[in-house]
Amino acid sequence: MAASQQISKTIYLGPFVHSKSLQELEICKNGAIGVDENGKIAFVERDTTPLNVLEQQQGWKDAKIVRIQDNGFFFPGFIDTHIHASQYPNAGIFGKSTLLDWLNTYTFPLEGSLSDLPIARKVYNRVVSRTLSHGTTTASYYATVHVPATNLLADICLAKGQRALVGRVCMNQMSPEYYRDESIPEAVKASRECIAHCSSIDPTGSIIRPVITPRFAPSCSADCLRALGDLHQETSVYAQTHISENKPEIQLVKELFPESKHYTDVYDRAGLLTGKMILAHAVHLSQEERDLIKQRETKISHCPASNTALTSGCAPVRELLDQGITIGLGTDVSGGFSPSILEMARQAIWVSRYRAMTDGDQAKLSTEEVLYLATRGGAEVVGLEDKVGGFDVGKEWDAQMISLGEVDDEGAAAAGVESIDSVDVFGWESWENRVAKWVYGGDDRNTVAVWVKGRLVHKTERYSP
Ligand code: GUN
Numbered sequence: 302m303a304a305s306q307q308i309s310k311t312i313y314l315g316p317f318v319h320s321k322s323l324q325e326l327e328i329c330k331n332g333a334i335g336v337d338e339n340g341k342i343a344f345v346e347r348d349t350t351p352l353n354v355l356e357q358q359q360g361w362k363d364a365k366i367v368r369i370q371d372n373g374f375f376f377p378g379f380i381d382t383h384i385h386a387s388q389y390p391n392a393g394i395f396g397k398s399t400l401l402d403w404l405n406t407y408t409f410p411l412e413g414s415l416s417d418l419p420i421a422r423k424v425y426n427r428v429v430s431r432t433l434s435h436g437t438t439t440a441s442y443y444a445t446v447h448v449p450a451t452n453l454l455a456d457i458c459l460a461k462g463q464r465a466l467v468g469r470v471c472m473n474q475m476s477p478e479y480y481r482d483e484s485i486p487e488a489v490k491a492s493r494e495c496i497a498h499c500s501s502i503d504p505t506g507s508i509i510r511p512v513i514t515p516r517f518a519p520s521c522s523a524d525c526l527r528a529l530g531d532l533h534q535e536t537s538v539y540a541q542t543h544i545s546e547n548k549p550e551i552q553l554v555k556e557l558f559p560e561s562k563h564y565t566d567v568y569d570r571a572g573l574l575t576g577k578m579i580l581a582h583a584v585h586l587s588q589e590e591r592d593l594i595k596q597r598e599t600k601i602s603h604c605p606a607s608n609t610a611l612t613s614g615c616a617p618v619r620e621l622l623d624q625g626i627t628i629g630l631g632t633d634v635s636g637g638f639s640p641s642i643l644e645m646a647r648q649a650i651w652v653s654r655y656r657a658m659t660d661g662d663q664a665k666l667s668t669e670e671v672l673y674l675a676t677r678g679g680a681e682v683v684g685l686e687d688k689v690g691g692f693d694v695g696k697e698w699d700a701q702m703i704s705l706g707e708v709d710d711e712g713a714a715a716a717g718v719e720s721i722d723s724v725d726v727f728g729w730e731s732w733e734n735r736v737a738k739w740v741y742g743g744d745d746r747n748t749v750a751v752w753v754k755g756r757l758v759h760k761t762e763r764y765s766p
């Protein structure tokens with residue numbers, strides 16, 4: 302849908318909601334956001350009328366108008382800071398496993414099967430369409446070790462118009478022989494090929510960017526990590542990996558890297574602990590490790606659904622935030638069972654409340670805070686904070702049109718609940734409460750349209766601007 306679309310100057314009319322800060326949402330009831338032919342936000346008007354906008358904004362008289370419908374609002378596109386595109390067929394399939402046996406039982410066999418390009422095409426088309434339908438406008442993807450399949454994922458994201466960081470998985474040990482890098486030079490060469498492919502299809506990185514992806518410390522020898530750290534330093538390409546997810550994994554890292562002080566030090570020694578590194582999980586870090594992460598300005602992806610599903614633990618998000626560490630949300634499909642960042646926002650709230658039951662009320666995350674992590678926080682994690690995450694002049698229009706449905710009337714209620722809406726709005730709710738109803742009860746049925754850089758990349762049948 303996206304690749305061939307011409308963008309015309311458009312004014313998005315109606316309520317909009319976005320984060321002002323970690324604690325504060327801006328809810329504007331009469332908004333008008335002008336988006337130019339390059340997909341950039343040219344103006345943001347508050348408390349205005351459509352007529353006033355057209356009269357006051359020079360050169361916008363012939364602009365297209367897109368109006369909010371059915372108790373809706375515009376919201377920034379979600380940012381998934383950690384998702385394994387290759388594992389999407391296993392979403393929901395994990396039994397009672399924990400990380401290390403889950404990898405061997407479920408994950409490596411599935412990822413290995415994506416050496417077959419028709420299988421990879423099927424999986425990647427599905428996961429990109431599905432995440433777009435849930436409002437994910439940017440995703441930081443793990444693919445597999447395979448170069449052609451990884452490049453195909455980049456092609457598919459570009460064609461469908463989803464902003465993506467695309468990572469070829471590097472691993473030279475502790476996986477089946479059929480699924481690993483043959484040598485360190487091979488791993489580096491293959492990674493360079495994927496970086497080059499991303500540059501060839503999107504030279505300015507406007508939609509697609511590569512990401513250097515050592516799977517996690519146990520999958521890579523110290524020399525392999527060092528080689529990837531060198532590549533990271535040489536190219537300035539972003540990097541992503543996992544850290545301190547599960548206790549047996551941490552023990553394994555201790556045994557495999559006896560020269561390192563702790564897990565974080567393994568990446569630091571390799572030159573990978575930088576401001577352009579995304580660390581997924583960070584559940585069991587010591588204070589010394591958090592201090593080092595803060596000092597290096599390294600980013601963290603919080604993956605609450607996965608941490609619960611694989612019983613890895615409850616990440617101390619409040620403490621990490623209080624320390625000033627930058628955090629976003631990750632679905633971590635298929636350690637996580639859902640491709641939805643809205644669901645992750647909810648899960649992050651739940652996990653924080655379980656922590657509050659034992660550690661005190663300050664652990665609780667608010668609706669405002671998790672929506673910040675899902676948008677502006679995520680943007681900072683993936684290095685796109687100048688482009689996306691909120692509705693500011695100069696940023697690009699990565700947005701979702703949320704519709705909460707028509708105010709329920711007696712007729713609909715009498716006819717039985719056959720609604721295509723997932724929440725019921727009665728009409729008397731405050732705007733704050735409407736947003737809360739969406740966060741706690743909403744899903745992809747409420748996401749009626751999605752844009753990336755001004756391009757319409759997903760719409761449902763209800764979209765009628
Ligand atoms: N650690 C190493 N590989 C993986 C993975 O695929 N998923 C998760 N959640 N953790 C990992």
Ligand code: FE
Nearest residue numbers: 543581633636
């Ligand atoms: Fe993961």
